[in-house]
Amino acid sequence: MTTFYSEFQKVLLSVDCIIFGFDLSDSKLKILIGKRNMDPGRGEWSLYGGFVRGDESLDESADRTLRELTGMHDVFMRQVGAFGNLDRDPGERVVSVAYYALINVKDYDEKLRQKHGVEWVNIEKIPQMYSDHNIMVSRARKLMRQKMKTEPVGFELLPDLFTLTQLQRLYEAVGGETLDKRNFRKRIKEMDFIEKTELIDKVSSKRGAALYRFNKKAFTEDKNFKL
Amino acid sequence: MTTFYSEFQKVLLSVDCIIFGFDLSDSKLKILIGKRNMDPGRGEWSLYGGFVRGDESLDESADRTLRELTGMHDVFMRQVGAFGNLDRDPGERVVSVAYYALINVKDYDEKLRQKHGVEWVNIEKIPQMYSDHNIMVSRARKLMRQKMKTEPVGFELLPDLFTLTQLQRLYEAVGGETLDKRNFRKRIKEMDFIEKTELIDKVSSKRGAALYRFNKKAFTEDKNFKL
DNA sequence: CCAAAAGTGTTCCGTCTACACCCATGG
DNA sequence: CCATGGGTGTAGACGGAACACTTTTGG
Secondary structure (H helix, E strand, C coil), X not given: CCCCCCCCCEEEEEEEEEEEEEECCCCEEEEEEEECCCCCCCCCEECEEEECCCCCCHHHHHHHHHHHHHCXXXXXXXXXXXXXXXXXXXXXXXXXXXXXXXXXXXXCCHHHHHHHCEEEEEHHHCCCCCXXXXXXXXXXXXXXXXXXXXXXXXXXXXXXXXXHHHHHHHHHHHHCCCCCHHHHHHHHHCCCCEEEEEEEECCCCCCCEEEEEECHHHHHHHCCCCX | CCCCCCCCCEEEEEEEEXXXXXXXXXXXXXXXXXXXXXXXXXXXXXXXXXXXCCCCCHHHHHHHHHHHHHCCCXXXXXXXXXXXXXXXXXXXXXXXXXXXXXXXHHHCCHHHHHHHCEXXXXXXXXXXXXXXXXXXXXHHHHHHHHHHHHCCCHHHHCCCEEEHHHHHHHHHHHHCCCCCHHHHHHHHHHCCCEEEEXXXXXXXXXXXXXXXXXXXXHHHHHCCCCC
């Protein structure tokens, strides 16, 4: 390979994933973190991450890392940014590119989760983490909240079929404030791409709640979203 | 130095700067670009950039790069993101972190500009550029627009003293739509941190226009912005 | 029979938008 | 004296926020 820039120093590149999930049982937004099992920083809480290979783009590396952890593919992911302070890694210099992902918790194989030693932690109760990971999380959260408000990505955090109350609880968890039920439902009704099905969910309530579905196809043609 | 991760491949890191300026003479938003003077891609239009040194953080590297080009410091800069597609650099692999900056055009020494061979180009008329630089610009522009709407950073693009018409033209250029003069001024009047001075600008009009100033101190105490 | 969640409209208020004329001055 | 940009207020439309009761059914 031709080398044009040989006089410059190279650095190690890693990706770190902020994996958001929505816990339907307690209506809390959570992320996956675990105890670091390598030096430096062994034993500290940490995001799941890995090094970027020479044969993959940053996005591909993030995809692969997430797949390693969860076995899932075609997951909604967005870059948070690059983190490159000199002191961010006590060993040698590592620049890390953070990504956030939105996954449906129920699609995540519990076995895999345990194997990797990660757990779902309430976004409001994230412990002190390794290096700059807390900063990554707060930046990711801000971006994710912004995205959720302006684009229909919240459905990535829910099952294919969901009740309106579940959807509302999700938006409440993300926005950090309770919402008015009637106003919320009024807005939903105006979005044709959120379709009511004939199915009834009898788990979460005695009376039963209508199940809804996000029609991605209908959205691309439609295009008006605001929550 | 202790080496923890020696088995992983390292990559070259660069920063690229999207430098926004507002041209008061034609009320257009512009960025600084030049013809690339190194291989690969010699002669193609390109953002100004440079490689990250081993002894500086990413933010510091972006600062330094901007200072090299403009001689300016304490400039408003924000990271756009990391760009790391495999094919983005025809030579060897280079991952680039893009930053955007907002500068007051008149603070930029014309001699320095010519020395570096860069010019101000209307944001609406950016030519095809080297590698993924066009993508960087469009991403930067989106972030910058968002920032301008929600935080008082537009003043970075103007002289310390400015007329309301200049401010309005700036927001029109950024938003891509003309604004109503009376509504615009009404909003300004509600922001106490935009202070009217006793000074009159006689350059841009015969009658003369009041000059305003952004009071940064008053803002941090105040905190309500919406344009 | 009652606890618990689902479902459903209307009114009010504040915000945003549209809109037109007089003023001051340099040339 | 007129062309040019500076400066000012109001009314109507619209969208967002507040708000309470009935329904269904499992236990």
